[in-house]
Amino acid sequence: MIKLYDYWRSSACYRLRIAFHLKGLAFESEEVSLHPDVLAQNSDAYRAINPQQRVPTVVIDGQTHTQSMAVLDWLEETYPAPAFLPSDPHMRLRARAFADTVACDIHPLNNSSVLKYLKEEFGADQKTVTDWYATWVVRGFDALEVHARKTDTRFAFGDFPGLAEICLIPQIYNARRFDINLTDYPRLLDIEANCLELTEFQKAVPEAVKPD
Numbered sequence: 001m002i003k004l005y006d007y008w009r010s011s012a013c014y015r016l017r018i019a020f021h022l023k024g025l026a027f028e029s030e031e032v033s034l035h036p037d038v039l040a041q042n043s044d045a046y047r048a049i050n051p052q053q054r055v056p057t058v059v060i061d062g063q064t065h066t067q068s069m070a071v072l073d074w075l076e077e078t079y080p081a082p083a084f085l086p087s088d089p090h091m092r093l094r095a096r097a098f099a100d101t102v103a104c105d106i107h108p109l110n111n112s113s114v115l116k117y118l119k120e121e122f123g124a125d126q127k128t129v130t131d132w133y134a135t136w137v138v139r140g141f142d143a144l145e146v147h148a149r150k151t152d153t154r155f156a157f158g159d160f161p162g163l164a165e166i167c168l169i170p171q172i173y174n175a176r177r178f179d180i181n182l183t184d185y186p187r188l189l190d191i192e193a194n195c196l197e198l199t200e201f202q203k204a205v206p207e208a209v210k211p212d
């Protein structure tokens, strides 16, 4: 059984919940609350598990691992079916680049500790923080919309969801939390709607796993 140190609203955790469900793997979650009044990620107990004090952390066969993209690579190598990546090498590269646009270029700039730092160290007010957040989402999504329009398949790189959707859907969820206008991204929203028809995605959505 895989253990996931999880927070319902964390998009990096949301990636892994989707991925585990798509691969049909059972996992158990333990909450690490990132709520500003709790900040459980900063506790000594959690720091001993993940020195970076972020979620997700996973425990697989008694071994503790971090970084959602590395865990996704491990999953794909260890459980190749259903595949997260298309078979054509160029399409695989495109799917990875799509996912990296979210994971490397959008998400790190908008992580909660980055936003907190803007407020605490630079005195940014909420509007400035929201503008910052929107800037990196819009720049990334503008590019992703162009890439996603190059195909007309149900999902970004074929008829099945994979790495691209695992990264995209949580980032769209996050963008909505910040009231980002998504009307310029009809292809991304179509892909999202197609994903959310699937039980694997429905079981992973934050509201489905939010503790009472």
Ligand SMILES: N[C@@H](CCC(=O)N[C@@H](CS)C(=O)NCC(=O)O)C(=O)O
Pocket: 009, 010, 011, 012, 013, 034, 041, 053, 054, 055, 056, 066, 067, 068, 069, 103, 111, 112, 113, 114
């Ligand atoms: N690159 C990491 C990012 C992990 C990350 O930034 N997680 C966020 C939640 S989505 C977090 O733990 N934030 C809490 C904090 O930075 O204090 C991954 O993909 O696992």
